[in-house]
Amino acid sequence: MKQLIIAEKPSVARDIASVLGATQKSKNYIEGKNVIVTWALGHLLGLKMPEDYNKDWTTWEMNTLPMIPKKTGIKPLPKTRPQLKAISQLANRADVSEAVIATDAGREGELVARWILQYVKFKKPVKRLWISSQTDKAIKDGFKNLKPSKMYDDLYYSAIARAESDWLVGLNVTRALTVKYKDSLSAGRVQTPTLAMVRRQEEKQETFKPENYFTLDLTYQGLSGKLQLKNPRQYKERQELEKLIKQVEGTPIKVVDINEKTKKEGAPLPYDLTEMQREANARYQYSAKKTLSIIQRLYETHKIVTYPRTDSKYLTTDLKQTMKDRLQAVTVMDSDRVKGIIRNGGTVLQKSVFQDKKVTDHHGLIPTEQAPRLEKLDNEELKIYRLIVERFLGLFEEPFVSTNQTIKAEVKGYIFLFRQSKVETYGWKQEKETTQKRVDFKIGQVIPANFVINKELTTPPASLNEGTLLGQMEKHNLGTPATRAEIIEKLISSELMERSNSKLSVTPKGKQLLTLVNPSLVTPELTQKWEISLEKIAQGQLNYQAFIKEIEQETTALVKEIKMSEDNYVDHSLTTKVCPDCGEKLREKNTRDGKIYVCSSEGCSYRRRKDPKLSNRRCSQCKKKMEILENKNGAYFKCKNCNITEKLDPKGKKNKKMTKHETNRLMKKVNQEEEQESPLALALKAAMEKK
Template sequence: MKQLVIAEKPSVASDLARVLHAKEKKKHYYEGKSTIVTWGYGHLLTLKMPEDYKKEWKTWSMDTLPMLPKQFLIQPLPKTKGQLQAIRQLCQRKDIKEVVIATDAGREGELVARWILQYVRYKGPVKRLWISSQTDKAIKEGFAHLKPAKMYDDLFYSAQARSEADWLIGLNVSRALTIQYGDQLSAGRVQTPTLALVRKREKEIESFRPKEQFTVELSYQGHPLTSRKPLVFSKKETAEKVKAQLQKETAVVKEKKVKVKKQWAPLLYDLTELQQVANQRYGFSAKKTLNLVQSLYEHHKIVSYPRTDSKYLPTDLESSMKERLQAVAKEFSLSGTILQKGKVQQRKVFNDQKVSDHYGLIPTEVAPNISRLSQDEWKIYQLITKRFLNLFYPPYEAEEQTFVILLGDQNFQLKQEKVLEQGWKEKEEGVSSLHLSLNQELPIQIKVVSSMTKPKSRLTEGQLLAQMEKHHLGTPATRAEIIEKLVNIQYLERQGREFIVTPKGKQLLTLVNESLVRPELTEEWELHLQKIEKGKEKKEQFIQKMKKEATRLVTEIKQSEKEYKDFALTTKKCPECSGRLREKKTKQGVFYVCSNPECHYKRRKDLKVSNHRCPQCHKKMVIVEGEKGAYFKCQSCSLTEKIPDKKAKKQKMTKQEERRLMKKYSEKAPAENPFASALENFQVQD
């Protein structure tokens, strides 16, 4: 009898098959003596579309809204039917004793596998592989301690609830908005309040009015003096008057306070903080960081599971710390003392109560092969590993000296630090230390500095992730996808490292239901999903609530009297139906598309530049759409050329033809004159 193992991706299945000795490769699976390993391509199934429930739901009409299926059904994705059928046949084999779910150990991974088993109607025993790294050691230990799949039923119900809630809110509200305002508008349970967070910051910037302010700054030998109430004034005259008064006074050291402060290393990265730091330091998008750390986990096997929301480690992992240190010792030049001890100094990191499904990001016991990592992968690996290594160092300790300086009748403070133990912190270049005694008189430098008040900056991707985490919008695994979707549907645009809301995005926020814009409502829904995952709430109760919400939201849109202006609509006319053309941005460039839903006219806004060179001026030619089809045109000399048919293009030379030509041209040609002939027969005599 055999185990059937279901992995999430072919690459993971390949690794599992190697470790489990399933060496016989088939089209849809690997097979060994006791194990068969098959795979998905992420999701193989999805929730059915409205028209699959009722024929009348195919028509986009207010009369059919809200759409509330009595029971949600799943269907195969078009390109995955072959793999799904293969898994069905494997599940029906008489030699299969049990199925092992080996998809990603998280909410969506659970949904991938459970939907497959539900669709193929598998009724046999099911176990769960739950591991936080993809090393051979972790896989072997995981299979030695498989858990009953029933332990993760609540995780599956939470994933189901998330998927069905997004269907109910997203499809109903998006349809209602599109029908009401005559343009393709999209709203969602998480994406809309996320967009609103960016717009909220923009409104703060737009309403900001800069003001000139004047600050009286005091310093002694480059060390600033501070006071509880900053000396900031709206009028220059006032600031100059205060400066003149202070200059008449003598500064005297009246008190010295000494305090030793201890600062332990920060805890490990969870995915959200890693994405924030990578965005701030390297300008990486959340999606790019997730892809990089996923590659380090899945392909290189040198970091733990990436989609984690924890910064802590379970206590039973402490025994593996020395082995992980040895794996990174060479690349990070670790000292012998740390390697020998291998003991974590920052004890707070071990906390079983604060480890959810997965622990914080740490390197595995596999030594990195730097030559196989891309530059960006190496940057992310360094961030994760350095944060991990800091745990093994003692705390940073410094003696903080605070001098109280009396100037007239006002007290000012001068602070400086004397490092006692560098600990985990890197050395910093600091201002030279001062040696002051009580009642010492100090020559203070005083100046008035003029400045303009500045608004807050636009939200960067890292700051948006922090806001999403604060309001419980999405999960570490889904936040990057939500941001990318808002960019792809042209509600958000990246401007350098910052986000701006497009005119269409601004309009959507004025048209969509006010309650859906506020993050508090979605935050409440996300907390319900977490309760379902922990078994504290029933999925059915949450879905009933979502159905009521969908009904309320659709009714509000139907009754709305707001107006919509399509900023993408141009004054250009469609040559086929005379309808107005709308600008549409795609990955291939900007296109004009007809606004008439019955018409399918489409053309580029700007001519597409090809790699084909003009035979006359050798500049790249553009592709022009004419009545008889597309053709090349040179914009410099107006020369035109027909685009050759693909079949007419020259075929690639075969190796046989290449050898024949080489033989032909390597044969000696007859000499062209007697002198050349004589040279051929000439031999040097010793």
């Protein structure tokens, strides 16, 4: 008899098959003596759409809202039907005795497999593989310690609750707003308060008024002692400080107190996904989605880091025995540093990292026991891997120790504070800080009256970038580490938010949405409450059906508010250009292929590109890329610099052979796209396209 093993992606399935000795490859699975390894393609199924429950819900009308199904159901996603059919046939084979869920060890991974098993009506025993890395050793150990799937039922109920609540709120509120204001307006329990955070920061900038003020320093041997004030911006005029200086002139400035403290700073804990995304955004301006994609490749393809979608920075105590092997594996990254750690015993000195109770589904992000092949890593992968390794090595090193001195000087009741520090032990910081000349002070010492008046200007609050927005989302429990990147990308693709030079801003459409949508969805409190409930479901502390009943009530209230609203909406995407087919105004839209014009009339399908599409065809004269234009005879190439035109290659003509560079780029894109969008994102996209 055989185990049917369901992995989340083909690449992971191949790794598992290799470890278990399955070599007989078919289009949809890999078979061995005792196992059949098959795979999902991300989600193969999603929740049914409104029209699947009720024919009246097919058309977008306000009188059909809210849409609350009596019983939810699932259906295959269109592009994945062949793979689902193959799994169904495998599940019904007489020689299959049990199934093993080997999808990602998390809430969404659990949902991927459970929906498949539910759809194919699998009635045989089911076990769960739960691993945090994709190395051969981790896979072998995981299969030796398979758990009954019932142990993860609460995680599944939490995933179901998340999917159904997003369906109820997302589809109902989005449909209500779109029908009411006759434009595609997407809202949801996580994306709307996230958008509001960006807008609130913008409002702080818009209402900010710069203000001049003056400060006073007392300088001594290169150090500056600042005048201590209750209000740092107390002095608005320079003359006020000049008057103060004259007031103390001739009076000795004495050192009245010296306070010295030794500070020990332990190495930072390993990254969780959100901190990793914030760090990569700050250092390299990578988007959250890009960082996740890079770590996913390090985890799945190269197998040199542990599971990336973690919300924990701690490690479990059972990992202690693996730390030296992981240390040896990263020797190639910094040989001298690693050898020094090994000479000192190779023991983790940051003891607080091992806390079983603080580890949720997965421990912090650390290297695996598998040594990297640096020649196989691209520049982006190497940058992220180096960050993970540096955090890991710090755990084995001494704390950073410094002596910090605060010197208080007084004259006629005015206090000046000097601060200086001395590094005693660099430890994990690896001598990254520059040493500062230390000045000796003594109690009673008189300091010469060298005053400096500084003109200062208040600065506006900084715009949010993806790193700072991720921090805000984490603080308010908006989304999970695995979904936050997708939420940001969805806000941008919905034209509610823009990304420019790593800064985020709200579009005119997004600003209007925040005034039209229900106030309870704009603030994070409601969503935060729901996320806490989802976590309680995962821990078996809350009934999933009770949670959904509450969401249904909230949905009804949200839709009612929109129906009763008397707010007006201005479509900022409408242009002055007129549709040649029906005479209505054209609307400008952003697409992956650039900006396009579409007719604003619901019954008209006219659309055209705003600007000509730039091709990869090079002009024979100036060698610049040519545009693709169209006329009544069809499409053709044109160089806008030389005005040279060329015929477009006929469809039947075989393309020339791709270069190695083009092949590698295409394969990387395919591997990244194996990870599909969530069913709700796909559902909303499909719904909005119908409009």
